[in-house]
Amino acid sequence: MPELGSVTPFVRELSGRARRFEVVPLIFLAVASILAVSAHMQRFPEISPFDEIVHIDYVRSLQTLEYPRLGETLDQRTFRDWACRGAYTDAVSLPSCLAAEYDPADFGGHAVQRANHPPVYYAITAVLATPFVLADNSKLVAGSRLAGAAFLFLGLAMVYYRARARGVSPLLASATLASVAIGMPTLMHASATVNNDIAVFTVGAFCLLVVDRERPFAVTMRWLLAAAVLAGSVKITALFPVVAATTVIGWQTIGTPYVGRGKKFRQLLMLSSVPVTSFITAKIWEILGTLRQLDGYRYPISGNGRPIDGNPFLGIVRSVGDTIPPTKLNYVPEALQSGSLIEVAAFLGLVVAAAVGVGLSSNDLRRQALAVAVVAGSAATGVVIQFGAALAGRETKLFPLVSTRYAMGVIPFVLLLLTHWLDDNRVTRAVAVVVVFVSLYGASTSFLV
Numbered sequence: 001m002p003e004l005g006s007v008t009p010f011v012r013e014l015s016g017r018a019r020r021f022e023v024v025p026l027i028f029l030a031v032a033s034i035l036a037v038s039a040h041m042q043r044f045p046e047i048s049p050f051d052e053i054v055h056i057d058y059v060r061s062l063q064t065l066e067y068p069r070l071g072e073t074l075d076q077r078t079f080r081d082w083a084c085r086g087a088y089t090d091a092v093s094l095p096s097c098l099a100a101e102y103d104p105a106d107f108g109g110h111a112v113q114r115a116n117h118p119p120v121y122y123a124i125t126a127v128l129a130t131p132f133v134l135a136d137n138s139k140l141v142a143g144s145r146l147a148g149a150a151f152l153f154l155g156l157a158m159v160y161y162r163a164r165a166r167g168v169s170p171l172l173a174s175a176t177l178a179s180v181a182i183g184m185p186t187l188m189h190a191s192a193t194v195n196n197d198i199a200v201f202t203v204g205a206f207c208l209l210v211v212d213r214e215r216p217f218a219v220t221m222r223w224l225l226a227a228a229v230l231a232g233s234v235k236i237t238a239l240f241p242v243v244a245a246t247t248v249i250g251w252q253t254i255g256t257p258y259v260g261r262g263k264k265f266r267q268l269l270m271l272s273s274v275p276v277t278s279f280i281t282a283k284i285w286e287i288l289g290t291l292r293q294l295d296g297y298r299y300p301i302s303g304n305g306r307p308i309d310g311n312p313f314l315g316i317v318r319s320v321g322d323t324i325p326p327t328k329l330n331y332v333p334e335a336l337q338s339g340s341l342i343e344v345a346a347f348l349g350l351v352v353a354a355a356v357g358v359g360l361s362s363n364d365l366r367r368q369a370l371a372v373a374v375v376a377g378s379a380a381t382g383v384v385i386q387f388g389a390a391l392a393g394r395e396t397k398l399f400p401l402v403s404t405r406y407a408m409g410v411i412p413f414v415l416l417l418l419t420h421w422l423d424d425n426r427v428t429r430a431v432a433v434v435v436v437f438v439s440l441y442g443a444s445t446s447f448l449v
């Protein structure tokens with residue numbers, strides 16, 4: 001049986017499965033991603049209040065071969081994008097779109113660069129948006145947003161690949177993945193705005209692709225570490241799909257009866273280095289960004305939050321529920337919470353809970369491991385984010401809410417678990433039909449019409 005460290009088994013299975021990749025379902029997923037993102041962009045052209053403006057400026061800087069610095073004033077073209085497109089909320093007062101030049105003071109505390117993230121997502125987005133900018137210099141935002149469809153499709157394609165490897169039918173897999181993704185407000189908002197959260201979703205799908213093997217020891221350490229480094233080079237919250245991925249392998253390792261305790265211990269010890277590698281990679285990027293920041297810059301969220309009431313540990317633990325399930329609606333701007341999205345999100349949460357429950361009680365070790373990974377990755381998100389806030393010197397304050405955007409990388413694990421369960425029998429396939437129609441209905445009342 002191959003040990004962690006050999007690359008051959010993963011490559012052999014990947015190349016073998018790739019030859020049986022169905023073209024039509026993949027084309028369907030690609031078209032669905034592009035149309036959904038385009039419809040969302042058309043329905044909501046305004047700049048998202050969730051830091052989209054600094055992400056836009058980051059992409060613009062890389063397009064001109066400049067690396068942004070924390071605290072520097074945003075580009076005048078970025079100010080114009082914001083003033084002309086407007087904002088989702090009336091709480092932001094913007095100057096006229098017709099102004100010849102913009103005063104940063106007119107944008108309050110939002111006029112400086114504060115996205116201390118690695119450049120990987122932004123560099124890819126800048127390349128994908130280049131044809132739009134070459135055609136019309138004012139189309140950077142549109143091109144960068146549409147690039148989100150590529151990240152969405154790539155993530156869905158990898159989940160589809162693993163669903164097919166588990167025996168899920170092509171029709172059910174593609175229809176469920178496309179409809180649930182379109183009907184999930186958190187995922188669609190990240191896909192249709194300039195935001196590196198969608199890259200975390202793609203990284204999560206890659207982590208899933210690496211670890212979802214028939215035998216836990218067929219997973220190679222090289223691929224695990226590659227996924228960990230990639231995750232840390234996208235965003236620090238990509239640590240959570242890495243946690244989910246190592247949980248999949250760890251749970252299967254523990255539950256494998258024919259493997260000795262000594263070998264299990266060695267494998268688990270090796271696995272523990274994977275999330276550590278991801279965290280260190282992310283921190284290196286963060287330190288590099290901090291070293292280049294302008295003098296006097298202070299991250300604007302510092303000092304904000306909710307007071308810790310009583311035991312600080314309990315205050316952190318309470319955040320577990322903020323990101324369980326990761327499909328819940330606590331990240332999308334209020335202006336986008338239109339139509340039946342709230343009800344649809346609640347329905348999807350119930351279906352996901354059912355899939356997780358079935359997985360946890362299953363005798364199938366692979367399905368059980370996937371369900372445990374969903375719970376572990378989601379729960380770790382809330383706890384680690386709040387613990388990190390406390391370590392960052394927020395003292396008696398925590399984040400007001402740990403939004404599901406931080407658990408974006410766990411969603412691919414949720415989607416695979418869901419599609420696998422929905423293809424179990426006739427009853428669950430009937431539930432799948434309901435899931436598809438409810439998801440599309442929610443999306444249609446929000447942005448598809």
